[in-house]
Amino acid sequence: xxRSPCCEKEHTNKGAWTKEEDERLIxxxxxxxxxxxxxxxxAAGLLRxxxxxxxxxxxxxxxxLKRGNxxxxxxxxxxxxHSLLGNKWSLIASRxxxxxxxxxxxxxxxxxxxxxxxxxxxxxxxxPLLVHNTSTTTTTTTxxxKPPPPLPTSSSSIxxxxxxxxxxxxxxxxxxxxxxxxxxxxxxxEQEQEEQxxxxxxxxxxxxxxxxxxxxxxxxxNLDLSIGLPNPSFQPHPHHQxxxxxxxxxxxxxxxxxxxxHAHHHQPITKQQQQQLYYNGTNNYVNGAVCLCCHLGFxxxxxxxxxxxxxxxxxxxxxxxxxxxxxxx
DNA sequence: AAAGGCACCAACCGCACGTGC
DNA sequence: TGCACGTGCGGTTGGTGCCTT
Numbered sequence: 001x002x003r004s005p006c007c008e009k010e011h012t013n014k015g016a017w018t019k020e021e022d023e024r025l026i027x028x029x030x031x032x033x034x035x036x037x038x039x040x041x042x043a044a045g046l047l048r049x050x051x052x053x054x055x056x057x058x059x060x061x062x063x064x065l066k067r068g069n070x071x072x073x074x075x076x077x078x079x080x081x082h083s084l085l086g087n088k089w090s091l092i093a094s095r096x097x098x099x100x101x102x103x104x105x106x107x108x109x110x111x112x113x114x115x116x117x118x119x120x121x122x123x124x125x126x127x128p129l130l131v132h133n134t135s136t137t138t139t140t141t142t143x144x145x146k147p148p149p150p151l152p153t154s155s156s157s158i159x160x161x162x163x164x165x166x167x168x169x170x171x172x173x174x175x176x177x178x179x180x181x182x183x184x185x186x187x188x189x190e191q192e193q194e195e196q197x198x199x200x201x202x203x204x205x206x207x208x209x210x211x212x213x214x215x216x217x218x219x220x221x222n223l224d225l226s227i228g229l230p231n232p233s234f235q236p237h238p239h240h241q242x243x244x245x246x247x248x249x250x251x252x253x254x255x256x257x258x259x260x261x262h263a264h265h266h267q268p269i270t271k272q273q274q275q276q277l278y279y280n281g282t283n284n285y286v287n288g289a290v291c292l293c294c295h296l297g298f299x300x301x302x303x304x305x306x307x308x309x310x311x312x313x314x315x316x317x318x319x320x321x322x323x324x325x326x327x328x329x
Numbered sequence: 330a331a332a333g334g335c336a337c338c339a340a341c342c343g344c345a346c347g348t349g350c
Numbered sequence: 351t352g353c354a355c356g357t358g359c360g361g362t363t364g365g366t367g368c369c370t371t
Contacts, residue, residue: 016339016365038356054357055340090359101359106338 013047017056021046025053026061059102066098070107078104078112083126 013021028044034057037050046053070078074096081092089101089108096104108123116123 014341036356049341051342051357052340058358059339087360102339105360110337 012041012049012052014052017048017060021048022056022061025057029057029061055102059100064098065100070099070111074099075112075115078108079116079126082108082112082123 024044024046028040028046032043037054039050040046040053041048041050044053048056077096078092081095085091087105089105093099093101093104113123116126117129120129121127122129
């Protein structure tokens, strides 16, 4: 016995939405708000599937949507985010206010892919295209190529933090600038290249780097990616309600840091702790954290993530810095 | 003017995940 | 623990309009 269909297909319209349908949907959501998509069509007097209503609202009718062409900045941002996240369109869209995942996905397939090809970059791997790369399996050929060029953003930083809860004194905190004119040592860079090549043999597009090779090879790697883009309208997922300040001293005290780590990994925290965290963020630019433990499948089966004992430290105060944290328990 | 090719994008579909029971 | 349900995501499809022949 299969699951019941999401709607009665014989009684639903398909295809393009009419103006009248749009108005019905808008009016209903204005009155009752979003949600309960399955029952919405009937309640709103629409002969549409609930999923269709949701899609129409999210991708087209929502009042906060930004219409019009993508800017050059948006282009670059999408490219950078895609190089980090892969085809996680909703995650990418969460960093572009007013843009939808569907819109970005379409834009990627129609414009950016071509743009990258013209730059000689493989849009899937973000590595230089090889002349002899005529095979359809680009992942195998790219494993022998040079590492990708630096991201064309103003600057990027990777912060690798190894925290042993009992031995915080042995904490390793590794901060690497990936901007043009990188602040990496040659040895670090070499190791990063090796690790990147290793990581390319997997389906994960995330770049692993730093001196923690032993730890990185450990199965219990936890990954927390927080991309610090100036996105004040960012609405964190309910699971990720706690925002992280980019200013290091905000989390220099253990209580706050522990609370932040605690909350970030889906643990309940007190109202007081929450207020403290938000208060700390208000004096500075507050960055919405994206937990890739969940989004990329790391620690999917562990609740909470093993990185719960990590202490959050940050190192950058530049509002435009792309900010990553890797937690290794 | 008609036909064909192409680009664009709204919409659909199937699946995965989270939640409640 | 397993199931049903609601929701969201990513890949794909199909309609439309523009351009070229």
